[in-house]
Amino acid sequence: MSYVKIDKNLCVGCGACVDACPVGALFMEGDKVEVNDKCNLCGSCVGVCPVNALSIPREAKKVDLSDWKGVWVITEHDGKKPVTVTFELLGEASKLASKRDTYVGAVLLGNNVAFMADELFSYGADRVFLCESPVLEHYRTEPYSEVIVEMVKHFKPEIILSGATTQGRDLAGSVATKLETGLTADCTGLEICPETGNLLQTRPAFGGNIMATILCPNTRPQMSTVRPKVFPVPPKTDKKGDIVNFSFDFSKLNIRTEVLEYLPFEEKISLADAEIIVSGGRGLGKPENFEILKELADTLGAALGASRAAVDAGWISYEHQVGQTGKTVRPKIYIACGISGSVQHMAGMKHSDIIIAINKDPEAPIFKISNYGIVGDLNVIVPLLTKELKKHLGS
Ligand SMILES: Cc1cc2nc3c(=O)[nH]c(=O)nc-3n(C[C@H](O)[C@H](O)[C@H](O)COP(=O)(O)OP(=O)(O)OC[C@H]3O[C@@H](n4cnc5c(N)ncnc54)[C@H](O)[C@@H]3O)c2cc1C
DSSP states (O other), rough: OOOOOTTTTOOOOOHHHHHHHHTOOOOEEEEEEOOOOOOOOOOOTTGGGGTOOOOOOOOOOOOOOOOOOOOEEEOBBOSSOOHHHHHHHHHHHHHHHHHHHOOOOEEESSOOOGHHHHHHHHHHHHHEEEOOOOGSSSSSSSHHHHHHHHHHHHHHSSEEEEEHHHHHHHHHHHHHHHEEEEEOEEEEEEEEEEOOOEEEEEEEEETTTTEEEEEESSSSSSSEOOOOOSSEEEEEEOOOOEEOOOOOGGGGGGOOOOOOOOOOOSSSOOOTTTTTTEEEEEGGGGGGGGGHHHHHHHHHOOEEEEEEEHHTTTSGGGGGBBBTTHHHHHHHSEEESSOOOOOHHHHHHTSSEEEEEEEEETOOOGGGSSSSSEESSSSHHHHHHHHHHHHHHHH
């Protein structure tokens, strides 16, 4: 049996851990703390020690890495078709798989969803791992994660990618915890070391000020979530593949949630899918000025975006926020009005095809990544632009 580890050189005998232990496993002997066999490694004592003298012994898990093959993508869908991020990830999975000379797998769970397999093949999947059941009709963490965990134990994929969506984040966290493997959230870049198979998972860290590359060298699978629009959708092909049916005994599960009714969320502002986005920042000066942007957006058939400063000021709701803690977008045209161009904002829109910035400060960082820049007051420029566009577009 192992118990909490005590570094006697660090221990100052304050007794804080003795008070924190819920099972009476810690006691003082002289001026140092000792542990008895009641310790269940709950860890309650570790956080209270002011000198970090306590730690939970963990043996580094080691697996035979050569057993693990294939790059998997978890399909997210609404029962009718996969969501776009699934195709984006299949494109990226194909690149990674070709460097490792392995296959691309798509995990497809649901009820009567096999018809989606063809589309998954056409975006790059070689095999679709399919599990169908009425239990899987609507997404629930427990049955979905249990099926995937069992699939993983059986087929041993080297890498699993999922969208950093509400569902993808929930599912990936649960699967990684059950498999005791590493998960890197919100990756913005994925590369692979062809020799070791280690996935180089790049993501912003420390508030977006640095990019960190994270490895999971000892365990498999290596798991990453990636936000929608970080990678482009690959070209569709007429590729075909194999469906691998996977059966699962749901009677052994004690599922604690029941879906009473499913109310689909109708997104009015589909920022993620918009081809043109008109975005406003603190430079608007007041919430009413979003009306000027709205008129431009309506003229162009564009969605309305915002910087966090505008959202935090309460001028517009969070669903409109673009950036590191908002949405990642990849429109054909992104028009930034009164937005300075912080790293956190640019993290969410820098992959737009064409960026147009309107800012009264010629030194504003947004101009560094803009294809077109207009230096001036947005209150003057935006209405002029709208007027001209209306003339040309006839609206
Ligand atoms: C952990 C973390 C996460 C974050 N996540 C996000 C995120 O997801 N998205 C995000 O946007 N920010 C995010 N931020 C905040 C970010 O750091 C910036 O504070 C924010 O992006 C600034 O918004 P802004 O450009 O609208 O405002 P400002 O930086 O204040 O810029 C306003 C701009 O408007 C211009 N301007 C002023 N008046 C006019 C005018 N009349 N006409 C034209 N131009 C004018 C100014 O010259 C200035 O460049 C995050 C910050 C942290 C620490």
